[in-house]
Amino acid sequence: MKNVHPLLVRITHWVNALAILVMVLSGWKIYNASPLFDFMFPDALTLGGWLAGALQWHFAAMWVLVLNGLIYLAYGLWSGHLWRRMFPISPAAIARDIFDALRGRLAHDDLSVYNAAQKAAYLAVIALAIGLVLSGLAIWKPVQLYALASLMGDYEGARLLHFFCMTGLVFIVLVHVAMVVLVPKTFLTMITGKLPKENPYG
Ligand code: HEM
Numbered sequence: 001m002k003n004v005h006p007l008l009v010r011i012t013h014w015v016n017a018l019a020i021l022v023m024v025l026s027g028w029k030i031y032n033a034s035p036l037f038d039f040m041f042p043d044a045l046t047l048g049g050w051l052a053g054a055l056q057w058h059f060a061a062m063w064v065l066v067l068n069g070l071i072y073l074a075y076g077l078w079s080g081h082l083w084r085r086m087f088p089i090s091p092a093a094i095a096r097d098i099f100d101a102l103r104g105r106l107a108h109d110d111l112s113v114y115n116a117a118q119k120a121a122y123l124a125v126i127a128l129a130i131g132l133v134l135s136g137l138a139i140w141k142p143v144q145l146y147a148l149a150s151l152m153g154d155y156e157g158a159r160l161l162h163f164f165c166m167t168g169l170v171f172i173v174l175v176h177v178a179m180v181v182l183v184p185k186t187f188l189t190m191i192t193g194k195l196p197k198e199n200p201y202g
Pocket residue numbers: 009013016017020021085111122123125126129169173176177180186187188189190
């Protein structure tokens with residue numbers, strides 16, 4: 001049977017999904033303690049109980065995300081997985097695949113090959129996660145990491161960047177999970193690594 005997703009990609013994917021969930025929910029609690037905009041996140045969608053608790057969750061998950069992300073990126077670059085799965089990609093192919101997906105005509109028969117819309121979404125979440133970690137570091141240590149913070153418009157700019165990276169990431173992940181619900185065989189494959197057996201004689 002064809003191995004669609006390497007073991008390391010599967011492990012880092014699920015650890016990453018959990019870390020992102022904890023980071024987003026605890027991040028919303030931290031945001032509520034000093035909102036940037038005229039709204040707050042519902043308490044039921046936050047984690048940590050209170051500001052100090054949420055900060056503890058946020059930092060703990062941050063180390064998991066950073067270490068796990070470095071393992072995924074190092075493996076992806078070293079093994080060629082990232083180049084093979086995410087490239088080639090072009091704006092025209094992304095536009096075509098998004099258009100086809102909206103009309104319900106996007107085929108995803110070979111699960112080892114991502115369509116251009118998927119490639120764009122995965123590259124975007126990787127970039128947004130890197131943006132989140134860097135802007136988070138700038139907010140955490142704005143004095144020690146002055147050079148990094150000043151690239152983002154200092155503390156306030158880094159806070160805004162952190163918020164917008166979170167918004168983009170949450171939006172893409174919601175679409176990502178909706179696509180998995182529409183093509184459920186991809187879910188099992190991301191756990192077992194193998195294609196579900198459709199034809200016992202095949
Ligand atoms: C409960 C939440 C999630 C579910 C159910 C889920 C499910 C999946 C599935 C089934 C695939 C394989 C898609 C396919 O074969 O067509 C996949 C790939 C991927 N997912 Fe998720 N995912 C979740 C959360 C996330 C999160 C939070 C992120 C990042 C922030 C993420 C990033 C990715 C990436 C980058 C890939 C491509 C991995 C590679 O081949 O290197 N996912 N996901």
